[in-house]
Amino acid sequence: MKCASQTEWALACFLGLPFFGVAGLASADFVGWRPSLIGNRYCFFAVTNNPNDVILGVRANITTNALGFVQEGTSAFSVFAPVGDQSVGGGSTDSFLTVGGQFDSATATWRGNGSTVGGPEWTIAGVDAFSTPSGSGFSNPFTSRVPDNASWHLNGGSSPARSLASVVPWQWSTPVSGQYGFLVAAVRPSNMGSTFYSSAFISGSVTIRRPDGSIDSGTFYFNSIPAPPVAAVFGLFVSRSRRRRDGGAQ
Numbered sequence: 001m002k003c004a005s006q007t008e009w010a011l012a013c014f015l016g017l018p019f020f021g022v023a024g025l026a027s028a029d030f031v032g033w034r035p036s037l038i039g040n041r042y043c044f045f046a047v048t049n050n051p052n053d054v055i056l057g058v059r060a061n062i063t064t065n066a067l068g069f070v071q072e073g074t075s076a077f078s079v080f081a082p083v084g085d086q087s088v089g090g091g092s093t094d095s096f097l098t099v100g101g102q103f104d105s106a107t108a109t110w111r112g113n114g115s116t117v118g119g120p121e122w123t124i125a126g127v128d129a130f131s132t133p134s135g136s137g138f139s140n141p142f143t144s145r146v147p148d149n150a151s152w153h154l155n156g157g158s159s160p161a162r163s164l165a166s167v168v169p170w171q172w173s174t175p176v177s178g179q180y181g182f183l184v185a186a187v188r189p190s191n192m193g194s195t196f197y198s199s200a201f202i203s204g205s206v207t208i209r210r211p212d213g214s215i216d217s218g219t220f221y222f223n224s225i226p227a228p229p230v231a232a233v234f235g236l237f238v239s240r241s242r243r244r245r246d247g248g249a250q
Helices: 006-015 230-246
Strands: 030-038 041-048 054-064 102-104 109-111 116-118 150-154 180-187 199-209 219-226
Touching (some): 030 199, 030 219, 041 054, 054 180, 180 199
Antiparallel strands (some): 030 041, 041 180, 054 150, 054 199, 116 150, 199 219
8 A cells, every 4th residue: 555655745735635645554453534524623533443442542743724723712621632521512613632532322422531631742841731721921832733743642541442423524535444433633723614715634643452452553644624615626536536546545
């Protein structure tokens, strides 16, 4: 299987188009990202082919071609840490990152994992910017953007795979195989819904523990969620041409 070249990656970034990177191991449990539009936010799910897997952590770049990601308020909701078991649905526009979570079938609502913590990339002057809002003499530089090659994880814990039956893949993406996975991000670009058609991008890996205790940590290099009409004009062409070059590999 062929990984993204720098030229292809850069072109997709510039145009805000969907691009489908692949992991190097066909036998890996982690098989790719499933993007979806839920409520007012773009959501990324890490897809696994084993319903008994659990997720331990994430290391990824999440970016946007807008000015940044939306945060709500100036308190706990102004950071990327999920506030409790934060809901994805409803009218909220708050962006957050999570290691797994849960699906409330009664209300058809995805929720983040309030035990998620940030890695060392978030630490600024000894302060954890993943969960600490600006104020009290600390200015948080990561209120609207995610640091490069950032990580977030569970301290000594894990989150089980959930059924993705309710997750409708973004209409201009090519869904990866696998019916189970983990929510890792719910983000809203600052210009989403305006005349500027913003996108969200993810590249990176998740750390999964299999039932036998072994670890899978494959990397999928790129995927994006463009908002229409950009996707309507270009999305299908890019994904189809990709399949012709790679023989259908995703």
